[in-house]
Amino acid sequence: MNTKLTLRLDDKLIKKAKIYSAKRGKSVSALVADFFSLLCVEEKPETKSLPPKVASLRGILKGKKIKEEDYKKYLEKRYL
Known part of the structure; x- marks a missing residue:
């Protein structure tokens, strides 16, 4: 069923x-x-x-809160 609709638009448009x-x-x-x-x-x-490898990580942190401080400690431990 088609119903008529009136739109008000700028003449140029x-x-x-x-x-x-x-x-x-x-x-x-x-x-x-x-x-x-x-x-x-x-x-x-x-x-x-x-x-x-990426698919195996999907959802691994779901529901866990990771603090930025913990992440920084991890990076320091790993690379320093």
């Missing part, structure tokens, strides 16, 4: 939208519908796989 839509062979309404459809699409999580 409307003119640009009409030119843009004509070049693409679509109506301004179709462009607006496409735009809102894109806004409403749920973001899909990335499907790239992580290297095994």
Whole structure:
């Protein structure tokens, strides 16, 4: 079901939208519908796989609070 929607826009913007839509062979309404459809699409999580070593670390610190001081001590111990 299509319902009419009135938008109040600057005259120059409307003119640009009409030119843009004509070049693409679509109506301004179709462009607006496409735009809102894109806004409403749920973001899909990335499907790239992580290297095994990195994947094994995922979630290892979940729920733990690490203090900056502890991290600095670790770095000093490791590199000094």
